[in-house]
Amino acid sequence: MPFEDPTEKTALLEELGATLERPTSRRSHAVFRRVGRIGQLAIGLLLVIGGGFHYLNHGQLPEKYGVVKDRTCLTPSCIHASSEILYNLSPNYKELDPCTDFEELVCGGWKERHDLRPDQGDAFTGTIMSENSQRLLRHILEAPYPKDSRHSYFSPMQLSAGDKSEDEKNFDKMKAVYDACLDEETIKKAGTAPLIKILREVIRLFPVTQKSGVVTEDDHASIGDTVLYLAQQGISALISPGTGADDTDPDTVIVAVSAPYRIGLPAKERYLDEKLLARYQAVISEVLPALFPDQEISNSTIESLVSFEKELAAVSPSPEDRNDVTKYYNPMTLSEASALTPQLNLSHIILSLSPPHVEIPRVIVMTPSYQKNLSSILSDTEKSTLQTYFLWKAVQSLHTYISSPILTPYTRFSNELAGKAPDSVPERWRTCVSHVDDGVGWILSRFFVEKAFSAKAKEFGDRIVSDIKALFIEKLKKTQWMEASVIDAAINKVHNIIQKIGYPTKSPDIMDPHALGEFYSSVSVSSDEYFANALALRQFQVKEEWSALGKPVDREKWDMTVPTVNAYYNPPGNEIVFPAGIMQFPVFDVNLPEYVSYGAFASVAGHELSHAFDSTGRHYDQNGNYTDWWTEKTVREFEKRAECFIEQYANFSIEGPDGRPLHVNGRLTLGENIADAGGVAAGFGAWKRRAEEAPNADLPGLEFFSQSQLFFVSYANWWCGKSTKETAVNRIYNDPHAPKWARILGTMANSREFRESFGCGRKEPVCELW
Structure with missing residues (x-):
């Protein structure tokens, strides 16, 4: 999944209690792996400035105003969001047919204005979110321990002096990992x-x-x-x-x-x-x-x-x-x-x-x-x-x-295989931030979450995910192709889904300095031994994984660190997990009209929940057991509809290594394509319910689009990206996700609500499950 950029809060944003954005991406290495998101809302303020109404409260209109003539949100957050969307749109967006060319309409400007760095094989909105988070993490890692800064209510800095000391020791361990990685001169000397x-x-x-x-x-x-x-x-x-x-x-x-x-x-x-x-x-x-x-x-x-x-x-x-x-x-x-x-x-x-x-x-x-x-x-x-x-x-x-010229032929070869410039290398700090996240990621998470997350964001995320679960239950109740017994069991499964939002409070509790210190107590690192540190951290991860044998499954553990711009559904755990890294602008923002966050983040939440009933998730019951709980008739009906997705996505292709079309593997990508369709449908339905209760404000400069249309613009914005040919080929072979442009086109073709919102000639989706 995805990423964005940290900006300094203005005095006005500080005064209004607005939150800003950041993110990142990563994943764990154990043999069993499968891969979602969150939400809730807060107090709104109505500012009267120069006679015009400026709305907060998630960009919703105060109920007493009903439908007013000027319902445009002109807060800094809304202006920022509008400029981002307009910046990404094709210069000719008003002339393009959204029903056939929605990816170009939404992302044409993004592709024109974003070049891949020489060391990149691909990039998309999530990459930018991740890089913004990386910059924030760099500032944390290159600054002293924040003794005198203001801190959130959940910060360890609110604890006693003794706890501060433990917290600082954890910071020093993290800093040693980073500093050793940055010390290129010593690394070169070691050869x-x-x-x-x-x-x-x-x-x-x-x-x-x-x-x-x-x-x-x-x-x-x-x-x-x-x-x-x-x-x-x-x-x-x-x-x-x-x-x-x-x-x-x-x-x-x-x-x-x-x-x-x-x-x-x-x-x-x-x-x-x-x-x-x-x-x-x-x-x-x-x-x-x-x-x-x-x-x-x-x-x-x-x-x-x-x-x-x-x-x-x-x-x-x-x-x-x-x-x-x-x-x-x-x-x-x-x-x-x-x-x-x-x-x-x-x-x-x-x-x-x-x-x-x-x-x-x-x-x-x-x-x-x-x-x-x-x-x-x-x-x-x-x-x-x-x-x-x-x-x-x-x-x-x-x-x-x-660092040695002896290894240069292999690094050049690896770069060329991904379509990167042969001699390109990422900026050293980027490499080292990722190295810290991979090695002592829970310590890094502790300092990230304090800077980039808030109680208000967690509440909004929880609400969104709860909305998605409620909406999905309603969809299940209306599903014609599932037999009644399967629908009942599926509803129970949705009720049983555990949602984890923001950051872990157990295994380890990242806001407990003692728990963090104990978790990494066996790791010994220094600020001048990069290779030795890397080896020690690898060995620790292997031992940590195997130490779980002989114990019950720890259902409190997370498989992604907090800065990760991604989410996942875990079938045996029947859980959906949304790290704070993905709950950032432009995917998620408590200060914007809700169609923005529901279009992107709620669709991701719906995507992850849909995995519970895709070609893999359907094999696991409400307790996470791999078992046959669907009737034969329901399975046949599912497979008939799944075949539609397989054939639809197999029609998408890129240029292969030999210059011939290389088609998307419809079977490999089936689960993700089903989840994309289910996610958007659930996200749109959940937003519509909320908008009926509290109408959303408009975003300035986007009067060309209705709010329903902007829901889909927000969704597609998330997948705007570009790739080298070589990386695209590698992904076709291995990636269970379709290319990002195909995820936009395929998902919109499968969305009845999209086709109705944009007045497409054919309203029926190409493929549909929920």
Whole structure:
């Protein structure tokens, strides 16, 4: 999902109690992952200035005025919002047909006025929100601990002196992570030495001699030890083990094993491009021998490495199968899972990662076919090839923490694969803010939320999400294709959905300095050891994930840090989660007419709630259990309607690597496309209900549009963006979301309310579920 920019509050905004905006993006690494938003309102003020009415109270008209002649909101927040929308509109927006070209109408100006930086493969409104949040975080990280600043009522700064001391220690730990990352001179001096140390350990664990030959049974222990060592550093090699809630028993933490999510190139389809493979091989031939001038890594060994990766890619699951619970949920005993690929010594890997004395009653083998094929591939693989593979996985995973010209060929190659300028690098502070968020993100969240969030925003977010739930229940009651028993169960599921808004208050409570300090107590970092810090933080995350085994699922945990400009629905937890990062302008603002926040944020909230009933979510009941709770007739009716979405989005295409059309994968993107349609329908219905109770004010300069039309303009504004061809291609292969322009066009084509609001000739949606 999405991002915006921090601006200083004016004295007037301060006086009126207006809130300003910021955001960011991130995600967690555990094997089980699935991915939503929030709302409520406050007191309004009516200012009479020069005889004109200026409205606050979420841009709503005071009830006693009814419909007045001049109902335009002229507060700084409303003027800012209007200018943003007008800035993004196509210069010819009045001449364009919204029914056929809505993306260009809303986003034409955005595309003209926003250029990708050389280090960017794509960007959209969410990217800008994220970058604005990053700037705010930079200011926090580069300033002293805020001892004398004013603080919100929920700030730890309101606590006792002892608590302040603990809070400051947490700040210092976060600052050390940031400062070490910024210290490029020290990083350059260290060169490749820290990485070489890791690679030497790989060689020690999996030694090779000139007479080694192919992998034999004698090598199984060494292979297992090497895969385990890399896994402890957060590196997936051959397999990807992890933990998460058991789909059929969502209160129990279970082990899962899958194929690596990335073999080496960005997508398995990339291994079919022989020219690209030749470039890839040439890059590896430049990098690995230069890292190990005293180690014989021949061109033939590197050629074998690329062929080995190509074999792994060929037997890896497709992205749509990887995301399909009916295909990845394969419970086995630990011995059964180990027997699929005996060369891995899987039992040893899992038991070593697990806490002592914890039983492993079963393992979810997400990709059994891959693991069987992997066994056959390993039986025919030279040990030298396998060792080189292990070394290369470590280089690919850890190279960003190293500054050395030896690694330049690979960074250039990676940039080119994303369509970036070959020698481009992000500004260092951007890299380091992200590094802090990835490593000690809950400490960073504590300082972010105090600057960028408010009690009023949380209330408004809670209200919006509650409105969406109520509206969705009404839609379910009117659904004709679902049988009555399924509708009743679906309504119960909506009632049971947990909504998490803004920031976590448990596991850890980010506003409790002691809780934060305890959470990161095992992490030791310094302000001059960037690589060592990165490794320590990776190891901490691995241990934290595996430490959950043997305990009930912690339903208080969040999978995204607070600055993240994103949201998610978690099926086993039956929860929708909206970090404060996404609750920022222009997606969300308590000081604007509500069609703005409902058009964007409520549609996102509806999107996440719709995931509870999409092609994946429908398999989970009201308690998060993976079970068949739909009747056969309802399933048939759902699949018939789902096929419409599959065919509709498969008609969208981009230019492929060979210059031919590369079509959107309608099956891979099905869940997201269903959620987009459901989200907009729920968001619009929820806003209409609120607007009937309290009419909204107009935004200045946008008289061309009705308020209903501006709801959809606000929605589409969120997806305005652009991409390099290369990044667009990679996303078609792997991303369960359709391209952003297609999300606008497809969703509007599927919205009855959109087509009625803009007077389109055909009012019937192309595809519809709810």
